Amino acid sequence: MGTNIEQALFQPLETQTRAEDEIVRPSLTYWQDAWRRLKANKPAMIGLTIIIIIVLSAIFVPLFWPYDYSTQIRGHENQGPSWEHPFGTDSLGRDLFIRVIYGARISLSIGLVASIINLTIGVLYGGISGYIGGRVDNIMMRIVDILYGVPLLLYVILLQVVLEKPIEQAFETTFLRVFKGVGSDLILIYIVLGLVYWVNMARIVRGQVLSLKNQEFVLAAKAQGASGWRIILKHLIPNTIGPIIVTVTLAIPSAIFTEAFLSFIGIGVSAPMASWGTLASDAYRGLRSYPYLLFFPAACICITMIAFNLLGDGLRDALDPHMRK
Amino acid sequence: MGRYIIHRVVSMVLTIFFIVTITFFLMHAIPGGPFTREKPLPEAIIKALNEKYHLDDPVWKQYLDYWKDLLRGDLGPSFQLKHRSVNELIGLGFPITAKLGMVSILFTLLLGLPMGIISALRQGKWEDYTTMFIATLGVTIPSFVLATVLIYLFGVVWKIFPVMSSKLTRPIEYVMPVIALSGYSLSFIARLVRSSMLDVIQQDYIRTARAKGLSELRVIYKHALKNAVIPVVTYLGPLAAGLLTGSFVIEKLFSIPGMGGYFVNSVSNRDYTMIMGSTIFYSVLLVVMNFIVDIVYVLVDPRIKLVTVKEG
Numbered sequence: 001m002g003t004n005i006e007q008a009l010f011q012p013l014e015t016q017t018r019a020e021d022e023i024v025r026p027s028l029t030y031w032q033d034a035w036r037r038l039k040a041n042k043p044a045m046i047g048l049t050i051i052i053i054i055v056l057s058a059i060f061v062p063l064f065w066p067y068d069y070s071t072q073i074r075g076h077e078n079q080g081p082s083w084e085h086p087f088g089t090d091s092l093g094r095d096l097f098i099r100v101i102y103g104a105r106i107s108l109s110i111g112l113v114a115s116i117i118n119l120t121i122g123v124l125y126g127g128i129s130g131y132i133g134g135r136v137d138n139i140m141m142r143i144v145d146i147l148y149g150v151p152l153l154l155y156v157i158l159l160q161v162v163l164e165k166p167i168e169q170a171f172e173t174t175f176l177r178v179f180k181g182v183g184s185d186l187i188l189i190y191i192v193l194g195l196v197y198w199v200n201m202a203r204i205v206r207g208q209v210l211s212l213k214n215q216e217f218v219l220a221a222k223a224q225g226a227s228g229w230r231i232i233l234k235h236l237i238p239n240t241i242g243p244i245i246v247t248v249t250l251a252i253p254s255a256i257f258t259e260a261f262l263s264f265i266g267i268g269v270s271a272p273m274a275s276w277g278t279l280a281s282d283a284y285r286g287l288r289s290y291p292y293l294l295f296f297p298a299a300c301i302c303i304t305m306i307a308f309n310l311l312g313d314g315l316r317d318a319l320d321p322h323m324r325k
Numbered sequence: 326m327g328r329y330i331i332h333r334v335v336s337m338v339l340t341i342f343f344i345v346t347i348t349f350f351l352m353h354a355i356p357g358g359p360f361t362r363e364k365p366l367p368e369a370i371i372k373a374l375n376e377k378y379h380l381d382d383p384v385w386k387q388y389l390d391y392w393k394d395l396l397r398g399d400l401g402p403s404f405q406l407k408h409r410s411v412n413e414l415i416g417l418g419f420p421i422t423a424k425l426g427m428v429s430i431l432f433t434l435l436l437g438l439p440m441g442i443i444s445a446l447r448q449g450k451w452e453d454y455t456t457m458f459i460a461t462l463g464v465t466i467p468s469f470v471l472a473t474v475l476i477y478l479f480g481v482v483w484k485i486f487p488v489m490s491s492k493l494t495r496p497i498e499y500v501m502p503v504i505a506l507s508g509y510s511l512s513f514i515a516r517l518v519r520s521s522m523l524d525v526i527q528q529d530y531i532r533t534a535r536a537k538g539l540s541e542l543r544v545i546y547k548h549a550l551k552n553a554v555i556p557v558v559t560y561l562g563p564l565a566a567g568l569l570t571g572s573f574v575i576e577k578l579f580s581i582p583g584m585g586g587y588f589v590n591s592v593s594n595r596d597y598t599m600i601m602g603s604t605i606f607y608s609v610l611l612v613v614m615n616f617i618v619d620i621v622y623v624l625v626d627p628r629i630k631l632v633t634v635k636e637g
């Protein structure tokens with residue numbers, strides 16, 4: 001009872017010492033954490049830098065470059081690379097550098113369209129299918145299976161052939177005339193990509209949603225009376241954001257590749273506009289005499305593909321710690 | 326197992342049914358029909374042509390007729406190449422494509438597997454970095470770029486390999502097309518095997534094998550490898566698909582008279598029956614291939630539970 005406790009032993013710590021002993025590091029949000037991991041990943045940062053450079057030059061170079069993609073400079077035909085024409089000129093005397101830059105615009109716009117499609121159709125399709133489940137899911141996934149059983153490139157070619165005429169006609173007759181500057185064949189590629197390029201995303205989102213929808217937070221949302229839409233959009237999809245971003249980053253190079261492939265076999269973007277695939281295909285015919293015409297577009301395709309893939313791999317490691325090996 | 330196979334067969338048949346139907350109606354949705362030319366043909370000739378190819382029948386009848394022919398294995402005549410049927414063209418082109426494809430698959434496996442294994446066993450060493458560097462390039466460089474670079478360097482500048490591979494009669498003619506065609510899948514398999522091998526060699530049963538004193542060679546080849554290559558089986562379906570679509574451009578570049586080249590030509594000539602026939606042929610081929618791969622996968626890996634039966 002009468003134990004004497006010496007008060008002096010129980011002095012409160014000084015603030016300074018307490019702070020030093022604290023073993024909690026500053027708490028990071030999911031995004032800060034991901035960014036920290038991504039920054040440490042050298043290849044991914046190289047990829048990101050290259051992508052930024054390509055995007056900036058595709059936007060700004062045409063603003064000050066003295067030539068246009070269709071300008072034919074008399075007397076400058078078939079020149080090798082020089083200070084005036086860094087990538088040389090083609091047989092019609094067009095500056096290859098600016099043509100490659102315009103090709104970058106085409107490729108990047110295709111990447112953009114592909115990612116929008118993935119983020120809207122793909123995410124919603126997968127989300128709805130996974131959340132509702134049962135017979136709806138069964139039918140929706142059968143459709144995806146049918147699309148998935150055959151390489152997307154086959155559908156793309158098929159649709160490209162079928163839709164070519166109607167799109168051209170629509171451009172002649174309807175309000176779409178306003179978009180004529182973009183070129184009907186480019187719009188056609190956007191549409192064709194839109195029809196098939198969401199399949200992969202739908203499968204991934206569905207798988208994620210299936211594993212999430214029985215967790216407590218979804219039950220809590222349901223108990224509070226949230227609608228199905230709200231649960232899908234506000235609860236399930238934000239929780240699959242990691243895989244979604246990774247899939248988008250990897251879908252972009254695949255769409256860019258598809259366009260280059262189509263243009264290379266001659267059913268893509270046509271003259272006087274030129275995508276990287278068209279430029280490479282044109283150059284292939286004169287390969288013996290003017291190899292530099294092939295070198296620059298081909299190098300651009302490769303560098304862009306590598307950059308997006310490096311960034312995609314890095315993002316996968318950064319956003320999805322579970323997937324890391 | 327029986328239920329699983331039945332389930333897969335049904336879904337395979339359904340897939341093929343839908344692909345044929347979609348292809349048929351897409352092709353018939355084209356305005357103008359196959360005889361629309363820059364310079365219009367005389368009315369009477371178009372009428373005669375339409376009659377000859379039964380294009381004036383109602384669509385549903387044409388659809389049923391198409392199925393009837395299809396079930397007998399007849400894909401119809403080619404609209405652009407007179408007196409040739411789609412079957413004949415496939416018969417001419419496919420053996421060559423198949424030959425190239427087989428060699429490419431062999432090449433892919435014979436080089437891709439060792440690359441992945443070496444890379445995994447020497448993780449973090451220069452062998453690993455070199456192979457993975459090559460594999461990353463291989464996955465990202467499009468086949469047509471690789472092919473043109475090969476043609477330029479080895480065909481035009483150094484003249485080591487023939488540029489025109491024509492009929493693929495001599496082994497040397499295979500070298501460049503096979504490398505260009507399998508570049509992607511080779512790199513993919515190397516990366517796949519590396520990651521699954523890394524996974525497997527950390528397992529307990531490998532430690533057990535080492536602990537009981539087996540030689541390292543025996544541990545790797547007798548115990549680790551079997552499980553490490555299982556994921557490769559799942560990739561065989563996409564591999565076949567990749568080789569088929571890759572052949573479109575490779576055959577064109579190397580002037581190989583295979584089916585891929587025919588297909589691309591039929592696309593640029595708008596030879597509708599040929600496009601339709603090839604699409605269906607390719608699709609059926611791949612769907613059947615995927616089916617076989619799935620069955621093989623279940624057979625080689627007893628750990629796989631047949632979840633799809635429950636799910637579907």
